[in-house]
Amino acid sequence: MMKIKQEQSERHVLTITVDNEAGILAKIAGLFTARGYNIDSLTVADISENHSISRITIVTHGPPAVIDQIHAQLDRLVPVHKVVDLTEMGAHVEREMALVKVAGTGDARVEALRLADVFRAKVVDTTTSSFVFELTGTPDKIDRFVSLMRELGLVEVGRTGVVGMMRGAEAA
Structure with a gap:
């Protein structure tokens, strides 16, 4: 009998720097929803003096392959400047x-x-x-x-x- 190896789900904290424009949060949430990824926590705040840039912090769970896929798909969204997986970066x-x-x-x-x-x-x-x-x-x-x-x-x-x-x- 063959056992199927299940990938371990890991918690990841992602920070996403985006243009502060209407609809970007909906696009990002839609990306998660459409692919069946869960968002455990989500925060958003304006981080620039001229109010043009926001920082989104998302906590999610998934196996490494899923987290890599999320990261890649977020990077492809046009108003996204930078995606950082704090969990992968270290301390x-x-x-x-x-x-x-x-x-x-x-x-x-x-x-x-x-x-x-x-x-x-x-x-x-x-x-x-x-x-x-x-x-x-x-x-x-x-x-x-x-x-x-x-x-x-x-x-x-x-x-x-x-x-x-x-x-x-x-x-x-």
């Missing part, structure tokens, strides 16, 4: 920001504040029955914080998605 920094609303009173409220302190989450809104925490860190750190808050009265979570950058003095 890089990733951060995500989240707002986490937790409702509770008494001991649960005290414990939520204690955990927020441990995770260096900042209280950005408070009422007598709830908090909204702001937390910045790796996706894993945010996942752990949210998981702990579920036990204490998690109401709502909003996440920005990952942004990433190569370590060191050079641009990616």
Whole structure:
């Protein structure tokens, strides 16, 4: 009996520098959708003084061949200036920001504040029955914080998605 070798799915962080024009995000998302690729996280921001260039950060999963295909197809889109796979490039920094609303009173409220302190989450809104925490860190750190808050009265979570950058003095 022959076993079929399954390629291991890997997480990749792609940064894409594009012309800041209407429809480019739809083109890139369409490229992923049409080929059945999933986008785990997506962020977009204007990065130039004259507002002509944007940076898109996409987190996706797939076997190396699929990631290479995504990279090649993104490179072929006309308004795309540069595609960098931060995962392939080596050491890089990733951060995500989240707002986490937790409702509770008494001991649960005290414990939520204690955990927020441990995770260096900042209280950005408070009422007598709830908090909204702001937390910045790796996706894993945010996942752990949210998981702990579920036990204490998690109401709502909003996440920005990952942004990433190569370590060191050079641009990616």
